[in-house]
Each structure stands twice: as C-alpha cells, then as structure tokens.
Amino acid sequence: MRKLPIDQLSALFQTLDEKEALYIPADDPAAGQARFMRYREGLEMTHALNTVRSAKDFFFPQTENLVDFKLKGKEIEIIDPRTEHEDFVIFGVRACDARSFTILDKVFLADPVDTYYQSRREHGTIVTLACTQPEETCFCTAFGIDPAAPEGDARCWIEGDSLYMEALTEKGEKFLDSVKGLTSECGDEAVRAQQEKTRKIAEDLPFGKLNLEGFNGENMLKLFDSKEWASLSQACLGCGTCTFVCPTCQCYDIRDFKTNDGVVRFRCWDSCMYSDFTKMASGNPRLTQLERFRQRFMHKLVYFPANNEGEYGCVGCGRCLAKCPISMNIVKVAKALAEEVR
Amino acid sequence: MIPKIGVVTDIRIDTPDIKTFRVVGLDGKKVFDHMPGQCAMLSIPGVGEAMFSITSSPTNTEYMEFSIKKCGCLTTWLHAMDVGQQITIRGPYGKHFPVEDEFKGKDILVIAGGVGLAPVRSVVNYIRAKRQDYGKLKIIYGSRSKDDLLDYKEILEEWMQDEGVEVHLTIDRPQEGWDGHVGFVPNYVKEVNPSLNYTVIMCGPPIMIKFSLANLKEMGFAETQVYTTMELRMKCGVGKCGRCNIGSKYVCKDGPVFRFDQLDALPNEY
Numbered sequence: 061m062r063k064l065p066i067d068q069l070s071a072l073f074q075t076l077d078e079k080e081a082l083y084i085p086a087d088d089p090a091a092g093q094a095r096f097m098r099y100r101e102g103l104e105m106t107h108a109l110n111t112v113r114s115a116k117d118f119f120f121p122q123t124e125n126l127v128d129f130k131l132k133g134k135e136i137e138i139i140d141p142r143t144e145h146e147d148f149v150i151f152g153v154r155a156c157d158a159r160s161f162t163i164l165d166k167v168f169l170a171d172p173v174d175t176y177y178q179s180r181r182e183h184g185t186i187v188t189l190a191c192t193q194p195e196e197t198c199f200c201t202a203f204g205i206d207p208a209a210p211e212g213d214a215r216c217w218i219e220g221d222s223l224y225m226e227a228l229t230e231k232g233e234k235f236l237d238s239v240k241g242l243t244s245e246c247g248d249e250a251v252r253a254q255q256e257k258t259r260k261i262a263e264d265l266p267f268g269k270l271n272l273e274g275f276n277g278e279n280m281l282k283l284f285d286s287k288e289w290a291s292l293s294q295a296c297l298g299c300g301t302c303t304f305v306c307p308t309c310q311c312y313d314i315r316d317f318k319t320n321d322g323v324v325r326f327r328c329w330d331s332c333m334y335s336d337f338t339k340m341a342s343g344n345p346r347l348t349q350l351e352r353f354r355q356r357f358m359h360k361l362v363y364f365p366a367n368n369e370g371e372y373g374c375v376g377c378g379r380c381l382a383k384c385p386i387s388m389n390i391v392k393v394a395k396a397l398a399e400e401v402r
Numbered sequence: 403m404i405p406k407i408g409v410v411t412d413i414r415i416d417t418p419d420i421k422t423f424r425v426v427g428l429d430g431k432k433v434f435d436h437m438p439g440q441c442a443m444l445s446i447p448g449v450g451e452a453m454f455s456i457t458s459s460p461t462n463t464e465y466m467e468f469s470i471k472k473c474g475c476l477t478t479w480l481h482a483m484d485v486g487q488q489i490t491i492r493g494p495y496g497k498h499f500p501v502e503d504e505f506k507g508k509d510i511l512v513i514a515g516g517v518g519l520a521p522v523r524s525v526v527n528y529i530r531a532k533r534q535d536y537g538k539l540k541i542i543y544g545s546r547s548k549d550d551l552l553d554y555k556e557i558l559e560e561w562m563q564d565e566g567v568e569v570h571l572t573i574d575r576p577q578e579g580w581d582g583h584v585g586f587v588p589n590y591v592k593e594v595n596p597s598l599n600y601t602v603i604m605c606g607p608p609i610m611i612k613f614s615l616a617n618l619k620e621m622g623f624a625e626t627q628v629y630t631t632m633e634l635r636m637k638c639g640v641g642k643c644g645r646c647n648i649g650s651k652y653v654c655k656d657g658p659v660f661r662f663d664q665l666d667a668l669p670n671e672y
C-alpha cells in the first residue's frame with residue numbers, strides 16, 4: 061500500500077492528467093450537481109457521496125456513432141467512424157459503480173463482442189474510492205458489494221490527512237507507478253480501522269439487508285404473474301428517469317441522422333419504460349405501463365440473474381430511489397414481491 | 403454493427419403486398435452463409451433498418467432471398483426500389499432450425515400461414531436439397547386468397563413435382579379459378595390428419611398458431627415436437643439493445659426459432 065499527503069491531491073491529479081485524460085467527480089456549477097468532469101487545474105473533488113448520473117457514460121455514452129454512409133444514386137459507401145481512443149483515468153469511482161462495469165461487461169463483452177464498448181473499456185483505468193459515509197438510499201451490500209473495499213484497477217481510501225492507494229490489476233500498477241514520486245510505502249492499519257467503521261455503518265443501512273432469496277430464473281413465471289405489479293406500477297409516469305440514472309441499464313436504440321453529405325447511424329440510450337419501445341406493426345406485447353414497469357424490474361431481479369449465474373442487474377447505488385418522481389424503486393418492488401417466492 | 407453492402411439483382415412480385423428480393427454482395431457472391439431460420443438486418447441508410455428472414459436455402463450458394471411485406475417506412479422504400487439498388491446487410495442472426503440434429507431422419511410437417519412461409523421456405527428447400535437425410539416432408543400452407551400465396555410458382559413447379567413432398571394448399575374463402583381446398587389452416591390441419599411421427603414447424607399469424615397448436619395437441623402431438631419462429635421488435639440483433647426479450651430469452655439471439663415447450667417456460671408476453 062502507498063500513501064500520499066492529502067494536501068498533495070492536486071499534485072497527484074496534475075501528474076496523472078499530464079499523461080492521460082483524467083476525470084474526477086466534481087460539482088458542476090452549470091448543472092448544479094456532481095458529475096464526472098475532465099480535470100483542469102483548480103478543479104476539486106465533490107463532497108457529494110456520488111455523482112447524480114452514473115459513470116456508465118465512459119464506456120457506454122448516451123449517444124455514439126456506429127457507422128457513416130455516403131449515398132450516390134443507387135450506390136452506398138460504408139465508412140467506419142471508429143478512431144483509436146485515448147487512454148484515460150476515472151478517479152473516485154464508488155464501489156457500486158465499479159461493480160456496474162462488470163455487469164455491463166457481461167452484456168457488451170459477451171459474444172459477439174461490442175467493439176465500441178470494448179475499445180473504451182480497454183483504454184480506461186478505473187481508480188475507485190472507498191465510501192466512509194454511505195447514505196440511507198445505499199444498499200450495495202445486498203449485492204455482496206463492500207463499500208469499504210471497492211473493486212477497480214486500483215482503489216483508494218481517504219483517512220485522516222492521507223490518501224491510501226492499492227493496485228488490483230496491471231493497469232492499477234501502472235497508475236501507482238505513474239505517481240510513485242509523490243507517494244510513499246506504508247502499512248494498512250489506518251485503512252483497516254476505517255473499513256471496520258464503514259462496514260458498521262453499512263450494516264445498519266435501512267435497505268442493506270434487502271433479502272433477494274427466491275429471485276431467480278426458477279421463479280420467473282411466479283414473479284411475472286404476481287398481482288403486485290398492478291399496484292406497484294399504477295403511478296409510474298413512464299418518464300424513464302430510473303433507467304437513465306441507472307449504472308446497469310443498457311438498453312439502446314439505433315437511429316439514422318441525415319447530414320449534408322450522408323447519413324450517420326448512431327445508438328443512444330433508450331428505456332424499456334417508454335411506450336413505443338416494443339411497438340410493432342402487428343401490435344405491442346407491452347401495451348400498458350404495467351408491462352413496461354414489470355420488464356424493468358424483472359430484468360434486473362430475475363432475467364439477468366437467470367442468464368448470469370445468479371448475479372443481479374442492480375448494484376444498489378440508490379439513484380433510482382433518490383430520483384424517481386413518484387418514489388417508486390427496486391427496493392419497494394423486491395419487498396412487495398417477496399411473498400410470491402417465500 | 404458495421405454492415406456490408408448488398409446489391410439487389412432481382413425483384414419478384416409475390417402478392418399484392420409482398421415482394422421477394424434477391425441480394426448478392428458487391429463481388430456478385432453471397433454476402434454470408436446462413437442456416438435455415440436465421441435472419442438478417444437490411445437497411446437503407448437514412449430510411450431505417452429491420453430484421454428479415456432469409457428465405458432462400460443455405461444450399462443455394464449464389465444469392466440470398468428475402469420476402470418482404472410492405473408495412474412501414476423501410477418496407478415501403480424497399481418495395482419502391484429498382485434492380486441494381488444497393489442496400490446494407492448484416493447477419494446472420496439467431497438460432498436456426500435444428501436441421502442438423504433434432505430434424506435429422508425425421509418426418510417433417512410444415513404448417514404456414516400467409517407471410518409465415520418466408521421463414522420456413524428456407525428449411526423446406528434445405529430438406530429438399532438433402533432429401534436422403536430426412537423422412538417424409540408434408541406442407542400445409544394457407545393464405546387469405548390465391549393471390550396472397552407466397553412463392554406460388556415455386557410451390558407448383560418445384561415442391562409439388564418432388565417425390566416425397568406432399569403439399570396441401572388452402573385459402574380462406576372461395577375464389578374464382580381456385581379448385582383447391584377452402585378453409586382456415588387450423589381446421590385443415592385436422593382434415594389432413596398427419597400421423598404423430600411428424601416433427602412440426604409452424605409459422606404464421608398468432609391466431610393461426612394458437613388454434614393450430616390447440617388442434618395438434620388435441621390430435622396427440624406433444625409441444626416438444628412443435629417448433630415455431632417468433633417476431634418481436636429488434637434493433638441490434640445481437641442480444642444487447644434489450645429490446646426483443648421474452649422473459650430471460652432474447653429472440654434475436656436465443657431465437658427466433660423456439661420449441662413450444664421452451665416458450666411455455668417463459669412469460670406469456672409476445
């Protein structure tokens with residue numbers, strides 16, 4: 061383990077940013093909220109626990125060009141718009157968001173590999189930051205995530221007047237090497253003491269012990285046919301906020317945009333909460349908000365684990381709890397449905 | 403996600419709203435190989451992209467064919483285009499009919515309605531080309547009228563002339579110039595009364611599927627011997643955009659071919 065005096069944090073950022081593009085969670089006065097921003101001199105880390113939007117944009121941006129076309133009479137020219145990505149570092153990712161990347165990997169890196177995602181993933185180094193003050197909406201522990209020991213290429217802890225750092229992967233080693241001049245070797249006692257405290261707080265979080273027993277592929281039909289969906293979905297506005305802020309929601313649309321001299325085909329985030337998501341000429345298999353609402357939660361709690369050795373499609377980041385205009389969320393859903401399977 | 407270019411070399415008017423398009427690559431060869439039941443994403447940049455069954459057989463090594471019903475933006479554009487037009491094509495997508503395993507050596511019964519012949523034409527011609535590998539081949543095909551029968555010429559001139567291929571055609575209502583069977587497909591299945599040895603492939607409108615399946619079950623067929631193909635809204639074709647799932651299965655990747663007992667294990671949302 062290595063440490064850095066906390067008053068040297070800007071120096072660390074400066075050093076990192078000279079080599080690769082560095083992003084840190086900071087308060088954006090323009091947006092009025094914390095978000096990951098490109099580092100520039102003087103930019104400071106936010107005091108907010110987490111960013112309002114998740115960190116998925118780094119690998120799965122809200123819009124992304126897939127292919128360009130030029131049209132001439134009956135002829136079509138196909139142009140691959142992909143350019144080599146620059147290396148970049150995301151510093152200060154929380155444990156929940158770090159796990160969300162491995163969940164997105166299961167979708168985008170599964171055969172056939174999504175090379176757009178893969179390329180960004182390969183160029184990104186994820187440096188996580190342990191939580192010390194998890195909030196009431198946090199329930200990462202329900203998914204076996206330890207907020208005091210986040211995953212990532214390297215992880216950090218801020219304790220007292222020091223930043224402690226540890227590498228977990230080769231990329232993480234490279235990150236530590238690049239700031240070696242600023243840091244010194246140290247023991248892990250301070251970190252251990254902090255972890256113990258954080259884990260105690262996490263243990264007492266209201267939703268931390270959310271019991272998901274029985275939410276699996278075997279109970280798919282039972283859960284799908286539950287009567288609870290009607291009342292749960294009744295007030296849902298279909299606004300899609302929950303899907304947009306969610307670090308693991310990965311549905312997208314593909315659309316064409318006509319430019320002056322051709323066509324750009326791009327993908328953009330979409331939401332299963334929207335009424336036209338599955339609309340077809342012959343009808344719509346999800347006619348009302350009940351079916352759409354059910355899809356979102358069945359996907360995270362049942363379909364995803366059925367296809368991924370029991371791993372849920374939620375990391376308990378609490379964003380949907382905080383942002384839903386009608387205060388509906390995955391915790392309420394899981395609790396209401398629990399009776400069906402126990 | 404990056405498609406290839408296809409050139410339309412032939413356009414055939416099949417029915418008042420279905421045309422069949424022949425497509426090759428820029429080099430004049432087949433764009434890619436496929437198996438019966440698989441699909442491809444076709445598009446005209448700026449107009450749209452959509453999934454279509456590859457209706458030609460894999461044993462046809464020269465080109466691919468698509469039978470496309472005019473129903474919206476892209477399909478209307480495709481119907482209006484001329485020979486020589488370039489389109490984009492990506493694929494093949496999806497699981498194919500198990501012609502190399504479960505179907506091998508079996509008697510095969512094909513039940514199709516309307517444009518539902520498109521996804522099964524490929525398997526019919528595949529079996530016809532590899533006749534020695536399969537048992538009997540029986541086809542029950544129906545549509546609204548004689549003019550709505552897909553591939554009518556091929557059925558008359560090729561399928562019906564084949565030994566060991568039995569074709570039963572039907573149309574919904576009597577029509578001048580038609581001396582064949584009249585009536586709906588599900589009832590006709592009962593009349594034809596196939597033996598329980600057949601492995602069944604069934605494609606068509608949901609209502610036809612529903613009643614034909616009920617009749618087959620009444621006759622003693624098990625769901626494990628009946629296959630169909632599913633159609634849901636699609637975008638990516640590779641199980642990532644999250645659009646085409648039935649429960650935990652993505653139709654684009656885990657389907658479109660399903661056996662009815664597999665569908666039974668999934669939520670009824672299609």
Ligand SMILES: Cc1cc2nc3c(=O)[nH]c(=O)nc-3n(C[C@H](O)[C@H](O)[C@H](O)COP(=O)(O)OP(=O)(O)OC[C@H]3O[C@@H](n4cnc5c(N)ncnc54)[C@H](O)[C@@H]3O)c2cc1C
Pocket residue numbers: 339340341342441450451452453454455456469470471472473474475476477478517520521632633634635636658
């Ligand atoms: C696996 C699969 C195989 C298919 N095989 C064939 C085939 O062999 N021949 C054929 O003619 N059609 C086939 N289809 C249906 C075909 O994809 C749609 O008819 C096509 O997407 C309509 O596109 P459009 O741009 O003309 O319509 P749009 O202008 O996009 O829309 C017209 C209407 O069609 C709806 N629509 C969009 N996508 C679909 C869809 N996937 N299915 C049904 N309606 C849709 C729209 O919501 C709208 O209501 C298949 C679909 C799937 C999923």
Ligand code: SF4
Pocket residue numbers: 302305306307308309360373374375376377378379380381390
């Ligand atoms: S479902 Fe809600 S709590 Fe779970 S990962 Fe998504 S936004 Fe976070």
Ligand code: SF4
Pocket residue numbers: 295296297298299300301302303333383384385386387388389
């Ligand atoms: S659950 Fe809430 S955030 Fe999600 S679509 Fe419905 S109203 Fe919007």
Ligand code: FES
Pocket residue numbers: 635636637638639640641642643644645646647652653654655
């Ligand atoms: S079409 Fe994208 S998941 Fe099936």
